[in-house]
Amino acid sequence: MHNTDPQLIILLWFILPVWxxxxxxxxxCHRATGIERTTGVKETWIHILMFLEMGLPLLAALFLDVNALIIAFMIVMFFLHEITALWDVSYAVSARKVTPVEQHIHxxxxxxxxxxxxxxxxxHWNEFLALMGLNDAAGSFDIRLRADPLPVTYIVVIFSGIILFELLPYLEEYFRGRRYQKKQSS
Structure with missing residues (x-):
């Protein structure tokens, strides 16, 4: 990894941790508003869908060479995520209070x-231009592992963060919602 590449440093050490x-x-915020008693498991499924919509491009960026195909995939997934985010908020505000703090977090x-x-x-500007048909060179549409793999330590730290701060909390949200559903139906 090039420690002097400012774009990569910003991506790995600022954007991903803040995200x-x-x-x-x-x-x-969901926990504070008692999501299990309002929008429940349905909203949690929407959150899991958004997690996948952004998680798959993240995996691609971490492990694959970024080329025209990967950029196209990322663009499509970004727009799908935006559509799902609109659905999420539209559904959430119909049944629970979405505070200004939560809106800002969104x-x-x-x-x-x-x-x-x-x-x-x-x-990867040339690959993007090729994808858009804006240069004479052909973009690459191969799926290849990164030629310059990220350090194993970084991968372990970031995946630990994903598990601890994303996967486990949203699984807890899902199971909390399921328990509430079962309690209400009995």
Missing amino acids: LAAGFCDWL SFLEMLPLMALLLIISR
């Missing part, structure tokens, strides 16, 4: 993926 922190803060959860996508595109 994880925002996701955890969003979960705290702005981070929408803009940080865009910032990451733009930094990735800028790092």
Whole structure:
């Protein structure tokens, strides 16, 4: 890894940690508003869908060479995530209070993926131009592991953060909602 690459440093050490922190803060907001008693498991499924919509491009960026195919995939997933985020908020406000703090956290959860996508595109500008048909060179559409793999330590730390601050909290949210559903139906 090139320690002097400012775009990569910003992606790995700023955007991704702040994004994880925002996701955890969003979960705290859900917990504070008693999501299990309002929108329940349905909203949690929407959150899990958004986790996958951003998690898959993140995995691609961490482990694969970024080329025209990966950039196209990231762009499509970003827009799917935005559509799902609109669905999420529309559903949430129909049954529970979405506080100004939670709304502000949502702005981070929408803009940080865009910032990451733009930094990735800028790092692989020729592939993006090829994808858009804006240069004479052909873009690559191969799926290959990164030629310059990220350090194992970074991968372990970031995956630990994902598990601790995203996966486990949202699984807890799901099981809390399921328990409430069962309690209400008995």
